[in-house]
Amino acid sequence: MKHDSYNEQRERGNFSFPVEYHYVTNHHPRYNMPYHWHIQYEIIRVLEGKIVISIDENEYTASAGDIIFITDGCVHGGKAFLENTIYECMVFDKKLFETNVGDKNILQKFFEHHLIINSYFNNEYTDIHRTIWTIFDALKTKSSGYEFIVLGCLFNFFGLVLKHNLYTKSFTNFISSNQKNIHKLKKVFHLIETSYSQPLTLEDLANTSGLSPKYFCRFFQSMTNKTPIAYLNYYRIECACSKLTSDKDQSITDIAYSCGFNDLSYFIKTFRKYKNTTPNKYIKSYFELTNK
Template sequence: MTLKYTDYIEKRVQGTFNFPIAYYRENPQSPRYYMPYHWHPHYEIIRIIEGSFNLTLDNETKRYKAGDIIMVTGGVIHGGEPEDCIYECIVFDFDMLLKNNHACAAKIQQIISGKIRIHTLLSEKSSRIPAIVASLCQVLSEKKEGYEFMTQGYLYLLIGTVIKEKLYEESAYSAVTIERLNSLKSIVDYISDHYSENISLEKLARIAGMNPKYFCRYFRRLTGRTPIDYLNYYRIESACEMLSTRNITIKETAMNCGFSDESYFVKTFKKYKNTTPKQYTRKEF
């Protein structure tokens, strides 16, 4: 979940060129705890350790709980809000499993191309998956000598289990659904790039190719927020990361996050975080 969650993940390098996989562990004190809507070409595994997570994948929102293992398909827009949650994320490039592996290439290509889609809640019908993912997370968190070999071994074991237990289905997205989801991706990309600027509802609607009234209903149906509510939410999440990682004043943070008025920034911050920026900074440090 990269996850510099307040940057859309496709802009970040996952791991290294030769080992394109990244691991993250988040808790309520992490500056990247919340997950604004984003997408990336890589696959992502989310493991819920404690609490719950209201997660939206494309146009469907579900509440996931401790013990759940979630597979996010590459290209799927996703995001949501954890509740008293500790969770781990593994983001990886499926191409790494193709290198010099002719025996598995055909099936992996089907996964990459979207011809088959791995089930979202992998732990629902498999007793083996949770243990495999737990071991994978442990190896990636410890990074002991030889972990690169073990990481790839666990990934092959995971995908092999998915294939053996038929935890996948053929893709069933319609052209209309894909077009609408792509329009939403263009919006979250635009907000990611321009959240520090003055953005209007009309501007976002034009980018989506919809009239403002319909766009507002459409966006809320997919994300649970109005476009402007989401924009402010994204700005405040960005502000939290700035306050946590930079030597920056509250006024500078407000300006960098698209707020021309510091008092309005403080008011908005308190609305989303139930605390002021000053109190948040003291808590962080």
């Protein structure tokens, strides 16, 4: 899943059908999702293995057959729990529902966060399971009329959420407190996104959040399960993976420096830590698979 910025502001799909689809295996440059957020909704279905998804301050472990729903504006990231994990995701904009079908006021309650859709659906929810599977199968094959199938199934999904009461009503005080924490994270993520190629210190990150370095470390780790510097290096490696597989004109050394590493041996050591391989082997493996 290619998330090159924490706040993804790019257009999804096209104007008439703002839906984007991704099929992700362990050879995908964005196999493990860095934390990010966007103004669109996202649905993930796990085909094989297991993935841990963090959404704001909650964590969900999804196995084959499980579904994760991510509301717009939520900070989220993921890590495959098993090496053979395969998952798909679709990202869609609420502009897709600018139609006169049904009661638009009910949909607006979701879009305006008065009603918060549950994030996790296991195989127990068979009707939702069938609906989401139909959506992904249509997006994968893109046969004639698939857009109508996707839109119809998304309406069906919202209808089933309402039918089975698979949502919670928002509580203003809780949301306000929670959003303050998320806002601090978003500011730190924005700094990392825009300045990861530059030297960044713990003090730089802490100052962006408005917290002392000591408290910021505890806060950041409680939200992401990583220390700030560990996460910065993790994000730099994710960016390096994207460049290694998309820019053949740059050397590994050039890419290392462009991603904020000023020492090639440290870059290779850090790369091996997060990817269990060297940059050269990563490139070779990626292109061997994509050229099959």
